[in-house]
Amino acid sequence: MTEEILKIKDLHTHFFTDNGEIPAVDGVSLSIKKGEVVGIVGESGCGKSVTSLSIMQLIPSPPGKIVSGTIDFKGENLVHASNKRIKQIRGNEISMIFQEPMTSLDPLFTIGNQIREAIRIHQKVSKKEANQKSVEMLKLVGIPRAEEVMNDYPHQLSGGMRQRVMIAIAMACDPEILIADEPTTALDVTIQAQILDLMKKLNEEKETAVLLITHDLGVVAEICDRVVVMYAGQVVEEGTTREILKDPRHPYSQGLIRSLPKLHEKDQKLYSIPGTVPKPKMGMVGCRFRDRCRFVHERCYQENPELFSLENNRLSRCFLSDDAEGKVVKDAEANIGS
């Protein structure tokens, strides 16, 4: 087993707003191994992005704050790391790319300027060397006529090209972890596939671990080794991509996968999980998915489900996965069948 380079334990990131304290991330634990691609899936507002920003210590503060929990990066707790140390880590050891490639580049500077800058923040190299490295990076991310693009301004490039540039910038210092916050959401499908291929390629060549945040299960299926499903600020299921896509255990994951359009079935209507995500608030008791769940029973209202361990290091936050309730599951399924 390879070493875990990032270990998040019981992370709580809360936002202190005029309407009270909002637990956007409520006890998330996850880990990333060297060279692994981990996906975080969930619908809007489930805390995916806040988790990733917490890792980078980029939570806008105020109103946001990491209330408790540890983010362990190679034995170093990032929550308590000094500002200076965090700035050394950002972009150098952990990089991040954002959702909107159209606005992630400074419109006033040329592409070359911005990549050079990213390199020279962390590495003591001459302008010429930085230049060389920049062209190399642009070639690596598959930008044709890289030398010319160096002198282009962001508005002269398409969205896909800009996202490639963002990836080039993020990868310029050979980070150990690349956090990609919905990197393909703003791109059309063909470009999306290219960008995912590129990320997979970089992951394999450079052994960079990738934390991919997305709401798109298709993206997950394409490149992730392991998937973490989040719902309302919590991890509800974790397992390998194959397991989760083939045999989801948590009713929410099941719903997510059922709602995917299928190639061979000509259903009139796509399945959707009834109801909406509950607004996160302090002191919620019981399962957060209970109001939308097919298998809801009394226990869901009384206790907070823990993450139950299943075979193969799988985890699921549902009482149905509790061994003691194994029978109830069968019964419930039988009931629905009838």
Add this chain to the structure above:
Amino acid sequence: MSIKEKDKQSVDEQSNPSKANQQFDQEDMKVISPWRDSFRQLRKNRFALFGFGIIVFFILLGLLAPLLTSYSYDATDPVNRLQPPSAENWLGTDDIGRDIFTRIAYGARVSLQVGFFAVTGALIFGTILGIVAGYFGRWIDMIISRIFDILLAFPSILLAIAIVAILGPSLENALIAIAIINIPIFGRLVRSKVISLREEEFVMAAKAQGMKNGRLIFHHILPNSIAPIIVQATLGFGTAILEAAALGFLGLGAQPPTPEWGAMLASSRAFIQLAPWTLIVPGVSIMLVVLGFNLIGDGLRDALDPKMKN
């Protein structure tokens, strides 16, 4: 027939696609820096060019004053008092026989200098305070913004008078007063721009690259907020000159015999019926310079605003 002709035409147009493509490519390949682009826009604006012409005229007038006139700006000639414009005295003489053209030319030096230094001072301090307030926020922003509010609560000329009253009337003190009253105007402008830029994704991305605050501010936030600063500085030039003239008119600015336009107006106002040129000439000069700066400022605003581009 006509349809056929049209067809023929379209065929003609299509007949040389390679050339059309080539042209497009060349256009596409040319890399234009945003600044160059704005400059090109500015050159197309006739009003701005006109304003630019006025300012260049007055700058040259000030610079070349000793060459343009054989008079000295403080040489009195009691015999030729209040003379109308003539071949000898192009714009006439004032109440103690000084040549008005000479005084206007030397006065241009004074006014433009006041404008320049007052705006530069206000610009530097206002921008620094605005960036600090906008970028760091919280209590720092609170303190700086309240100071701006207090400064803006006074009518600006009243505040300037108060400051000059404390420091004593002189051109330098008028300059300092004008700079101070203009600080909050720049400060608030920069602060609001910085606050909106702070939320931009590229700033977040730059932070995620591990950029330090100083670098982020000077390399990304400042360059991106420079456009409104430039526009405000140009417009502020005109305001500063106007305020300097007002202080001069009140006797709080340049002291005689310095040929300051506002002071010239003040000293000639008793002769408005007897010798109107003594008032009209400095008055029109002030008006023209302010107009010039305003035209340039408006032109710059249009040129620097990407939404105004076509």
